[in-house]
Every structure is written in structure tokens, then in C-alpha cells.
Amino acid sequence: MTTTALPLPAELPTTTATVVGNYPTYAAAQHAVDHLSDRGFPVQHVTIVGVDLRLVETVTGRLTVPRAALAGAGGGAWIGLLAGAMLALFTTAAWPAVVAVAVLGGAVWGAVMAAVAHAATRGRRDFASHRRLAAARYHLAVATDHADDANRLLTQHAEVMQYTWYPS
Template identity: 50%
Template sequence: MTVAPAGSVTANKERLASYQTYQEAQKTVDYLSDHGFPVHGTLIVGVGLRSMEHVLARMTHLRAAGWGALSGAWFGLLVGLFFGIFSTMAESLVALILWGAVAGAIFGVIAHAAHGGRRDFVSETGLVADKYEVLVDSEHAARAHELIGKANEQWRKQ
């Protein structure tokens, strides 16, 4: 996937509306689509992007073993299902899942210990925006404004 400069992507586009949440912008585009508007080329643009990391918990040896066991069990299940194509022994599937869980737990603890106390927490990272703008093709902007005016009336009544 190539990333085009922002100016070329937004060329010949007009801002229809600006929202505080992505869901509001998505609701607008969905409304336009439901009412026959040609949404091909419509953009939802996050403005004022920031990276945010939400710390969920402290990483301990026990938690590292648990996550490792879970990922190892999934891997064991995958390998077991693959081998299951060629075999009818259900016991081998259970054994692979258990061995995967044990190996994963061991590797999880080793990996956690190898960090030497750096990054002793679990987190999830994402991008957030200050606002979300809906941009439409300039040639269809008048129709989009008309439709969104009707939508705003309906949404106010709800």
C-alpha cells in the first residue's frame, strides 16, 4: 500500500462536517450511503492525531507464564488441526495443545526475565484524533449538505 501526500488525497474534496468521535463520522457516511449518495471517494479524516498507550496491568512472571501458555496452546491447536487432517487420533491433538501450553509458559517466563525489569507492564497502543472530518467530492458537495441537513433534523428529534 502506498501512501499519497495528504494534498493529493484531499484535492477536489469539501468538508461536509466535523465530529468529536469516529462513530459520529461513520454514522454520517452510513446515512449518506443509505440515501443513495455516491460515497466512493468520501473520506473520514482524523485531525490532531496522537499516539496513546493505555497501561492495563503490571507484568509479573505469573502473568508472562499465563500469556505464554495461552499463545503456546493456540499454536499447539493450530499444529494439531493441521496434523488432524492426516490422522484420526484425538489424543494427539490434546497432547499438542498441552505441550504447546507448557512450552509457551516456559518461553513467556524466559522472555519476561530477559527484559531485566524494563517494561514491566501490559499495555495497548492506538491512535486517537482530536476530531474527525467527513470530506466529500466537491462535485457532490451540495447534495451531501442537503442530505446531512435532513439527517441532523432527524437525529435532533430522536
């Protein structure tokens, strides 16, 4: 077990914590916390810490002005649908027409705004992508005064479940 000072959420004071396990995925660390919770462990003393963070950007395709406009039209249509539904609640006019005009107006507005925004980049970013943070591994840290109990429960869990657990 490794003892280190880890920041806890803002409403709790910073305390000394002990890393009681290392897991290859967030799901594995989450499963370990769930196991502790099922055994009555006070999980408010547990922190999952992502280690060796990296930004992963997955490129999904080429982005052109027409594709940007199409995506903007879709988003604008949804906003128009919401606005049209709200207007339809407070109007005596034919509500389907109100909603249809709002959806069409939102789609046109969204398409124009997205096309202009993409054209303004002047080709500096002609691709669409999704970004996410990823950690190489996840530490399970527990307040030091609860570390022995957590370690005992996690050791039992690893033996029973034949679960991948990397004690510190």
C-alpha cells in the same frame, strides 16, 4: 465549507476535497456516511479523516515473569490445538492423544518463550498494556464537485434526527 487537498486511497488519484462536517466520534461520522449512502449519494467520494491523533496506552496491570509465562502458555496452547487438530486429520493413531500432546507441548513452548522474552527486558517494561490511536474529532471530506449535495443531505439529516453535527 473548507476546501483542502486530501489524499485519497492509493487506487484513486489525489483530488481536492471539501470538509462538509466535523463529528466528535468516529461512530457519528460513520453514521453520517451511512445517511448519505441511504439517500443514494455516491459515497466513493467521501473520506473520514481523524484529526488531532494521539496514542492512548491503557495499562492493564503489572507484568511479572510468571504472568508472562501464563499468557504465553495460553497462546501456545491455542497454537498446539491447531497443530494437533491438523495432525489428527492425517494420523491413524488415537486423535485425542495427538491433540492433547500438541496442546501440552504448545503450552510449554509458549510459556518458556514468553518468560524468556520478558526476562530479557530486565525490568524495563514491567507492565501490560493495550495501545490504540484516538482522534479528537473526525472530518467528513467529500470531493469538491459533490460537496454541495452532501452538505444539503447532511443538513436535512441533522434537522430531522436532531443529531450533533458541526458544519465547517
